[in-house]
Amino acid sequence: MELTVGPNQFFWSADRWTEFYDDLASTPVNRVVLGELVCSKRLPFYQDRIPEAVSTLIEAGKEVALTSLALITLKRERKQTAELAEMGVEVEINDLTALPHLPKGAKLSVGPLVNVYNEGTLVWLASQGVRRICLTPELPLASVRTLAFAGADLGVEIEIWGHGRLPLAISGRCYHARLHKRTKDNCQFACEDDPDGLDVTTLEGKPFLAMNGVQTLSDTYATALHQIDTLSEAGVSALRLSPQSNGFIELCKLYRQVLDKDISGADAVETLTRMDDNVRLSDGFLTGNRGVDWSGEQAQPTLRI
Amino acid sequence: MVMEIVCPAGTPAALRAAVKAGAHTVYCGFNDETNARNFPGLNFDRQEMREGIAFAHAHGSKVLIAINTFPRAGNEAIWHRAVADAESCHVDAVILADLGLLDYAARNHPGLRRHLSVQAAAANADVINFYARTFDVKRVVLPRVLSVQEIAAINAETEVETEVFVFGGLCVMAEGRCSLSSYATGLSPNMNGVCSPASHVEYREDKGVLDARLGGYTIHRVGQNEPAPYPTLCKGCFGASDKRGHLFEDPVSLNAEQLIPQLQKAGVTALKIEGRQRSRSYVTQVVRNFRTAVDALEAGRPMPEGMLARLSEGQAMTTGAYKKTWR
Numbered sequence: 001m002e003l004t005v006g007p008n009q010f011f012w013s014a015d016r017w018t019e020f021y022d023d024l025a026s027t028p029v030n031r032v033v034l035g036e037l038v039c040s041k042r043l044p045f046y047q048d049r050i051p052e053a054v055s056t057l058i059e060a061g062k063e064v065a066l067t068s069l070a071l072i073t074l075k076r077e078r079k080q081t082a083e084l085a086e087m088g089v090e091v092e093i094n095d096l097t098a099l100p101h102l103p104k105g106a107k108l109s110v111g112p113l114v115n116v117y118n119e120g121t122l123v124w125l126a127s128q129g130v131r132r133i134c135l136t137p138e139l140p141l142a143s144v145r146t147l148a149f150a151g152a153d154l155g156v157e158i159e160i161w162g163h164g165r166l167p168l169a170i171s172g173r174c175y176h177a178r179l180h181k182r183t184k185d186n187c188q189f190a191c192e193d194d195p196d197g198l199d200v201t202t203l204e205g206k207p208f209l210a211m212n213g214v215q216t217l218s219d220t221y222a223t224a225l226h227q228i229d230t231l232s233e234a235g236v237s238a239l240r241l242s243p244q245s246n247g248f249i250e251l252c253k254l255y256r257q258v259l260d261k262d263i264s265g266a267d268a269v270e271t272l273t274r275m276d277d278n279v280r281l282s283d284g285f286l287t288g289n290r291g292v293d294w295s296g297e298q299a300q301p302t303l304r305i
Numbered sequence: 306m307v308m309e310i311v312c313p314a315g316t317p318a319a320l321r322a323a324v325k326a327g328a329h330t331v332y333c334g335f336n337d338e339t340n341a342r343n344f345p346g347l348n349f350d351r352q353e354m355r356e357g358i359a360f361a362h363a364h365g366s367k368v369l370i371a372i373n374t375f376p377r378a379g380n381e382a383i384w385h386r387a388v389a390d391a392e393s394c395h396v397d398a399v400i401l402a403d404l405g406l407l408d409y410a411a412r413n414h415p416g417l418r419r420h421l422s423v424q425a426a427a428a429n430a431d432v433i434n435f436y437a438r439t440f441d442v443k444r445v446v447l448p449r450v451l452s453v454q455e456i457a458a459i460n461a462e463t464e465v466e467t468e469v470f471v472f473g474g475l476c477v478m479a480e481g482r483c484s485l486s487s488y489a490t491g492l493s494p495n496m497n498g499v500c501s502p503a504s505h506v507e508y509r510e511d512k513g514v515l516d517a518r519l520g521g522y523t524i525h526r527v528g529q530n531e532p533a534p535y536p537t538l539c540k541g542c543f544g545a546s547d548k549r550g551h552l553f554e555d556p557v558s559l560n561a562e563q564l565i566p567q568l569q570k571a572g573v574t575a576l577k578i579e580g581r582q583r584s585r586s587y588v589t590q591v592v593r594n595f596r597t598a599v600d601a602l603e604a605g606r607p608m609p610e611g612m613l614a615r616l617s618e619g620q621a622m623t624t625g626a627y628k629k630t631w632r
Contacts (some may be wrong), residue, residue, distance in 0.1 A: 071479055073428045073455060081431075096404075097432040115481060115495065117375035120405020138484040138493060139378075146378035168485050169478035169539070172428075172450025172626050175552060179545060184632050200552060201544040203516070203523040209485075211545060211552065216478070218488055284491075290520060291488035 001231070001259050002030040002238035003252060004134070004159055006111075007037040007067040007092075009167065009242060010212055011191045014046040016245075021053035023249055025060035028256040031238065032057050033092050033111070035067040035084075038170070039213045040077045041187070054089055065090040068098035070113045071170045071214065092134075099128060112136050112161060112240070113170065117143065119150040126154040134240050137161035137222060141230065141286050148235040157237035162255065163225075164242025165197060165210055166218040166282075166291065175211040187213075195245035207280060218291065220282035223272070225265040226295050227286050228258055247275050269296055307603040308565070309575035310595045311369070311468060315347040315582055320357045322585040324366045326592035331361055332369040332400065333581065339387040340371045341424060342581040343498030355394045367397040373422035375403045375481075375495045385409055392417045400446065401425075402481055407440040421445040423470070424481030424494070430462035437465045444468055446577060448480050449559070453567050453627050460572030469568060472591060473579025475559040475625050477539050485538045489520035501537045508533065525556075560622040565598055565608065568627075 005024060012020070024032060034053060036043040050066075057064050072081055072095045082101045084091050093099055094111040102108060109132035110116060110125055116133050125133065133156060135144060148158040176198065177187035191198075197210030197217050207219040224231060224239055231239075239259075241252060251272075258268045273279060284293030312328035314320035323331045334340025336348035349357060358368045370391040376384040384403070388410050391399050399417060401407050402424035410419055423446040427433050436442040444466040447456060460467055478485070480494070487493030490505040507518045510529075517525035517536040524541025527533050534540070534556035543552045561568070565576065576599070578591055598608055 071426075071428060071450070071482075072432070073451065075458075078429055078431055095432070096427075096435070097429055100431065100435045100438075113482065115375055115403065117403065117495065118378045118381050118405050120376065120381050120409055121403060122405070124404050124408040136484075138487055138496065143378035150378075166484075166488065168488050169483040171478045171553075172448075172632075173477055173554075179548060179552060198545050203526050203542055203544070203549075205544070206522060208489075208522055208543070216485065216553070285484075285487070288491075290491035291484065292520075 001228070001236065002159075003028070003162070003255055003259070004031040004033065004238045004240045005029050005252070006134070006164070006240045006242045007033050007035055009038055009165075009215065009217070010195050010197060010245070011039070011042045011045075011189065012195055012245070013192070014049055016195075017046045018049050018053065020243065020248070022056060024252075025056050025062070027249055027252040029062065029241070029252050031063040031065070033065045033067050037067050037070050037094055037111075037113070038215045039174070039191075040069055040074065040080060041189070042213075043080070051087070054087070063090070065092045065109055067092045067111060068094050070094045070167075071172070072097040073172065093130075105129065107131060109133065113167060116147070119146065122147055122150050122156060123154065126156050130156060132157040132159060132237075134159040134161070134238075137166050137285050138291070139285065141227065141234075144231070144236065144286070145234040148237075152235050158235070159238035159240055160224060160231060160236055161222055161285075162239025162241050163223045163251065164221055164240075164244060166220070166222050166285070167215060168209070168218055168291075169216040171214050171216070174214050175216070176213050179211070184214075218282065220280045220292055220294070222282050222285065222291075223269070224283060224286060225255075225258060225268050225272075226283055228265050250275065266296075308569055308573065308599045309468075310592060310599060311575050311577040312588060312592050313473075313578055313581040313583065314357070314588065315342065315344070316585070317349065317353045317357050319581075319583070319585045319588050320368075321360060322589045323592050324361050324364045326589045327596035328366055328592045330367040330369060330397070330575070331357075332371055332577075333357065334371045335387050335390070337383065337387070338377075338498050339374055339384050341373045341422075341494050341498045342371075343374070344503075344582055347582060351390055351394070354390075354396075358394050358396055362395070369398045369400055369420060370394075370396045371400040371422065372406065373400050373402040373424045374498045375424075376406055377496065381405070381409075385413075388414055388417070398443070407436070407442070411440045415441075418443055420468070421465075422481070423448055426479040426481045428479065430459045433459065433463050433465050437463070444574065446470075449476050450479055450626050452632060453564060453571050456568070456573060456627075457571035466574040467572065468575035468577050469561075469573050470559060470579055471561040471565070471568070471576045472595070473558060473583075475554070475557065475579075475623065477554040477625075483539075489522060489538060501535075506536055555621060555623070557621045557623040559625050561624050561627055562595070562598060563608065563610075564624060564627055566602055569602060
């Protein structure tokens with residue numbers, strides 16, 4: 001099974017961004033999707049760094065793809081989307097708007113923010129030239145299995161959400177701006193202070209969600225570490241690791257070790273909790289009753305009232 | 306042309322009430338997981354649907370069937386059957402969201418008119434035109450994340466008819482792209498046709514304080530005599546940094562009645578009312594009021610004011626994204 005690094009969902013400074021992709025070059029991952037997924041206002045801050053990051057990663061032997069935005073409404077965003085293919089690398093479609101702009105015969109992939117729930121959609125996307133799909137994290141294992149099977153027939157590789165805070169919703173409204181009583185156009189980049197999203201708690205102080213500009217994420221870090229054998233048997237081609245600000249290089253190595261069967265998934269979970277004793281994990285979308293559920297023993301969340 | 310009022314009906318009785326009250330069009334769903342209001346006791350079996358459509362047609366109204374959840378892998382036949390049955394019931398159009406289902410309907414039921422559901426979250430002219438070219442979609446229900454100006458810009462660039470929500474529940478997230486509900490409860494709009502389901506709601510009273518919980522998470526807290534809003538996830542009360550409040554959206558519902566003239570100028574074809582879960586009398590009142598408004602607009606009379614405030618059930622109202630306050 002391969003490892004893909006998904007697009008960074010958060011707003012990092014350009015230097016931090018460059019450093020992150022430089023470091024990734026030496027990690028045991030196969031594929032890197034980069035570019036701006038969440039908010040078009042962030043892109044100008046690091047856009048000029050993208051070509052160099054792409055070269056560095058390609059030189060290091062990684063496959064590279066460029067993501068589209070997840071929600072495209074403005075003229076400027078439509079233009080950006082239309083120009084995505086000009087960079088000459090594969091495009092990962094995260095809003096269907098990107099599809100008609102891509103040249104016929106180009107290598108295409110679909111990211112987790114496009115709804116692929118069934119074989120009919122998979123077959124149709126394959127007919128459009130899509131060769132890889134990272135499924136929406138909401139899908140249960142039974143659906144993943146069916147789709148991986150259908151994908152194998154069509155030559156479409158199926159990837160699933162392997163690690164990271166889950167992208168649960170995207171909006172036209174910026175919640176970081178709203179929190180600071182600003183409008184979206186005058187947000188003053190409030191999301192920059194939260195490199196992994198801002199924790200959102202319930203009224204009893206339970207950690208629950210994380211806000212990231214127009215995006216809402218889970219508080220928990222979803223991980224497929226307990227399901228790797230099952231996913232592998234099901235024919236899943238790759239796990240997606242979603243960038244986080246701390247310990248990401250170690251995280252990539254850890255998942256590689258599990259895929260290589262050097263350590264067990266359970267041991268890797270233990271390592272994860274040692275790396276960050278506050279981390280709360282989930283795998284409920286794959287195997288539980290609800291997304292937030294976790295098949296392992298959960299560390300007690302710290303209450304913050 | 307007079308703007309089309311598209312009204313919800315969760316039951317055959319509500320459908321008849323809506324037609325009698327003057328709805329140009331009624332939308333409804335089959336009583337299973339194929340529609341995004343899959344609530345107990347709601348929606349139509351096949352026989353009821355056939356009779357409902359016949360009744361509406363006899364009174365000059367149209368009927369649309371929403372088949373707008375995302376078919377479950379391995380079980381697409383349920384959704385395919387719904388599309389076939391909709392056609393044999395002589396429905397005027399089906400409202401679809403899933404790419405695979407749109408493709409299926411376009412290939413197997415080419416004569417059945419297709420509308421693009423809000424659940425597809427098609428938010429710009431490029432993608433709307435793509436849906437039209439590829440699946441011959443005739444109308445798109447726009448997501449509730451757009452301002453009136455953005456809607457006007459879309460209409461300037463597409464031949465596809467647009468339908469917008471004007472009253473009732475308000476999603477602040479892009480529809481069809483939100484799994485908050487399944488994260489907390491296991492049930493989602495996309496897969497199960499429900500959001501923040503009542504089966505997972507719990508109210509707890511302690512020392513004069515009433516907590517509303519969803520999936521075990523307390524997301525509303527009110528004093529004894531205050532109204533307790535339904536704990537819909539995106540309208541819950543949360544904490545972040547040192548702030549506490551309705552961080553995503555207040556417990557409000559949408560009312561864009563005063564924007565009807567602007568929406569008409571923006572080129573909108575149809576005005577949609579949310580609420581297939583609503584009662585017959587609610588449907589009657591809302592339809593009458595909106596019908597009065599569009600008829601007044603057509604005749605060049607001033608819009609009646611504040612006609613729907615009493616239907617909000619104590620909830621605050623908002624014009625959502627339409628007035629550009631989000632931007």
